[in-house]
Amino acid sequence: MGCQMNKAESTGLARHLASMGLESVKDIKEADIVILNTCVVRQNAEDKVDGMLGYLKGIKHAKPEMRIAVTGCFVTDDLRALNKSFPHINHFFKPGESHSFDDWLLSESIGSLHGSLEKLPLSSSSLSVYIPIIQGCNNYCSYCIVPYRRGRERSRAPEDIVEEAERAVEEGAREIILLGQNVNSYGKDLVNGTGLGGLLTLLNHIEGLLRIRFLTNHPKDMSLDLIKSVASLDKVCHHFCVPLQAGDDLILKAMHRQYTCNDYRSLIRQIRQMIPDIALSTDIIVGFPGESEDQFENTFKVVEELRFDAVHIAAYSTRSQTYASEHFPDDVLSEVKMQRLRRLEGLQKEILTEINQQLVGQRMEILVEGKKGDKWFGRTFSDKLVFFTGSRNYAGQLVSIHIESASPWSLQGASFI
Numbered sequence: 001m002g003c004q005m006n007k008a009e010s011t012g013l014a015r016h017l018a019s020m021g022l023e024s025v026k027d028i029k030e031a032d033i034v035i036l037n038t039c040v041v042r043q044n045a046e047d048k049v050d051g052m053l054g055y056l057k058g059i060k061h062a063k064p065e066m067r068i069a070v071t072g073c074f075v076t077d078d079l080r081a082l083n084k085s086f087p088h089i090n091h092f093f094k095p096g097e098s099h100s101f102d103d104w105l106l107s108e109s110i111g112s113l114h115g116s117l118e119k120l121p122l123s124s125s126s127l128s129v130y131i132p133i134i135q136g137c138n139n140y141c142s143y144c145i146v147p148y149r150r151g152r153e154r155s156r157a158p159e160d161i162v163e164e165a166e167r168a169v170e171e172g173a174r175e176i177i178l179l180g181q182n183v184n185s186y187g188k189d190l191v192n193g194t195g196l197g198g199l200l201t202l203l204n205h206i207e208g209l210l211r212i213r214f215l216t217n218h219p220k221d222m223s224l225d226l227i228k229s230v231a232s233l234d235k236v237c238h239h240f241c242v243p244l245q246a247g248d249d250l251i252l253k254a255m256h257r258q259y260t261c262n263d264y265r266s267l268i269r270q271i272r273q274m275i276p277d278i279a280l281s282t283d284i285i286v287g288f289p290g291e292s293e294d295q296f297e298n299t300f301k302v303v304e305e306l307r308f309d310a311v312h313i314a315a316y317s318t319r320s321q322t323y324a325s326e327h328f329p330d331d332v333l334s335e336v337k338m339q340r341l342r343r344l345e346g347l348q349k350e351i352l353t354e355i356n357q358q359l360v361g362q363r364m365e366i367l368v369e370g371k372k373g374d375k376w377f378g379r380t381f382s383d384k385l386v387f388f389t390g391s392r393n394y395a396g397q398l399v400s401i402h403i404e405s406a407s408p409w410s411l412q413g414a415s416f417i
């Protein structure tokens with residue numbers, strides 16, 4: 001369940017269990033071992049985990065020898081309470097707690113991972129591979145549960161990441177996507193002082209690797225060094241995801257975001273000066289507790305002014321056990337949240353129509369990911385989705401495309417070759 005981070009970790013677990021000789025089954029009822037990787041970032045995600053745990057209880061009742069392990073953000077420090085509430089679960093382990101999982105595998109005579117989960121090869125045979133580089137978050141935004149569940153920031157050693165990336169490329173990957181809840185905080189806890197810029201420099205040397213992306217960033221951790229590295233390294237894509245969350249200073253303060261709207265504006269100005277063709281995406285939460293009509297208008301104006309290449313908009317929903325849930329009543333009506341969300345979506349659609357229209361007639365290089373129907377598709381260096389026609393097999397190749405038309409969400413073109 002959940003984000004790319006969970007998917008990457010699940011892939012790693014699956015690969016290692018397969019390397020021990022275990023096979024995956026399509027029907028969960030046939031499984032001898034079930035590992036549930038959970039997400040609780042929103043209350044409805046936690047409700048789904050509860051539902052899944054209930055479902056597994058029924059299955060285990062019919063097959064008592066089934067062993068079930070649960071990991072991910074559902075797992076709190078209070079293992080005693082979890083074991084009491086869910087006696088049908090054999091083992092709980094927090095994300096990345098390899099030793100606990102390893103000990104359990106041994107105690108169940110399943111085998112051993114022989115090492116840390118952070119070192120698991122997460123690559124798959126796919127073209128684009130996720131690689132988690134930092135776990136946890138130190139920021140404690142008032143609406144977010146992640147720091148309480150994933151703990152404080154812990155960066156992986158750069159040599160482990162490079163080794164994993166090299167292996168992924170040997171297995172066919174052409175693009176790596178570095179992941180972290182707060183990816184641009186990478187390295188702050190490392191003694192050797194390698195930051196994200198340094199790590200990107202190391203990865204940029206890997207032969208056969210064509211592109212490097214990373215997400216998600218916190219505006220306050222976007223250093224000049226990192227922007228310079230992205231500007232100078234030829235494989236690092238010109239795309240930053242920099243979540244704004246709100247365009248009003250009082251709301252930003254209540255969110256504990258640690259920057260003002262003007263700080264954010266200056267950052268965007270600086271990034272655009274140093275990397276003129278950068279594509280910027282952001283996240284916005286509408287209807288945060290106490291958000292007035294005027295405060296929403298402030299957010300609307302910032303989105304209008306900064307003209308992002310993508311805006312991911314969410315309506316606020318209370319997440320229990322967070323600062324916001326305990327201190328701020330969820331007082332914006334759901335209809336009002338939805339109206340605000342739709343207004344922002346409408347604005348972004350207009351902006352994207354204009355931005356993408358300007359790309360018509362240009363020649364762009366895309367990394368081809370696959371084929372849908374009779375069209376090939378891939379992404380540009382600045383993360384634009386492009387569909388094109390062509391007569392060869394282009395999968396995994398960099399192809400020059402002439403852009404012929406544009407919609408708000410994608411570009412269409414034809415191959416030059």
Ligand code: SF4
Pocket residue numbers: 137138139140141144145146147181182218
């Ligand atoms: S930066 Fe804020 S929103 Fe993002 S994971 Fe950390 S606490 Fe949550």
